[in-house]
Amino acid sequence: MIKHITVGVLALQGGVVEHLNLLRKAASQLQSSSPKSHDGVEFIFTEVRTTPQLAQCDALIIPGGESTTMAIVARRLGLLDPLREFVKVQHKPVWGTCAGLVMLAEQASATKQGGQELVGGLDVRVLRNRYGTQIQSFVAGLDLGFLGEGEQPFRAVFIRAPVVEDVITPGPSQTEGQGKAPVEVLGVYKGEGQHNSSEQGKGDIVAVRQGNVFGTSFHPELTGDVRIHVWWLKQVLEVVRHGELVVNGA
Template identity: 40%
Template sequence: MVGVLALQGDVREHLAALAECDVIARPVRRPSEIDDINALVIPGGESTTMSKLAQTFEVFDPIHKRIAEGMPAYGSCAGMIMLADTVLDGREDQRSFGGINMTVRRNAFGRQVDSFEEPVDFNGESFPAVFIRAPWVESVGENVDVLGTIASGKAEGRIVAVRQGHLLATSFHPELTGDLRVHRLFVEMVAEHVG
């Protein structure tokens, strides 16, 4: 059972992508629902709002605990920010679940009007990526695998996909492209975890 954090953001699109990967997925909004899932997708949206809502709905601490205990999680865009140990340009009261030893910069590619589509090099293959007020990874620490970078243009080489153990994050939105490779990778990670 894979949960999709359903406080804000592109929840339906992730649920649809996971269903296409033959996974049982459901929205998660309450603390009691966190105990019933094997993994969690943290969708794109607005990271400061997501942080506040997670605390208001009392799911922040249970999710933080499950991730620290090894529950697989995948974050796209704002979800990447929520999985980062260090966030640049965030609000003082913003909290993240952490878990990935990386520093991310919020809205690194610009504002909403600066949204764009650009192929990225993901796991050695070209991937059609959609960036909406996206972060990028400024730096990674030990045990973090860089899976994706911008392939060309003024942001060429910027890190936009990472994995650390049971955690996966992308600054782009694969759920908006119809390309299931990122979701399938996450499903494989979950399968390895649950045996």
């Protein structure tokens, strides 16, 4: 019997099609490289714009784009609270890239006047637009240990990217924070102009995970490199099948 796993991409604004395309390629590669782990499973990839569509999902990607715009549109569509429940109550796998990382943070600095609403889930404070404007975008090679030993650096695309400037401690009133997994730093940028947000000032934190929630400052969907999408789909498989994540899944 085929088990269907539905992975949604929040389609309010931003790099939706790019994520969907890379997810399909990643699923195909996962099936060909690990047929036993993929046996009996069929991924369904879909756009998410409504609460009923979100309810059909086993996992979700919040893509890059403009986080303030995303929050406004999500509020107008009545999606903010269902998204928070998806992340914090149902504990389903969620991945945010760039603006998606901002949306999944509990706190954000350098927001527009009046601030913005966030989904939360990651006990971090992010600094928006850390590297400047669109014309200051750049590509950098990152050593991402979670992809496996001996892997080539991942060429990460940074566009008005945020960084994690601090890991925060949930307050006593944040009941969803009780018993939460710690924040894991999975990627650090050590190049020119770094903000020194990682431990001991060794670079900018640009990839983190906390339990079911994963965030990257950069845009893997804008490359042809499927490795992070393959890795994340493996995490989704583990959660759907066993209810737990691989720590350094290979």
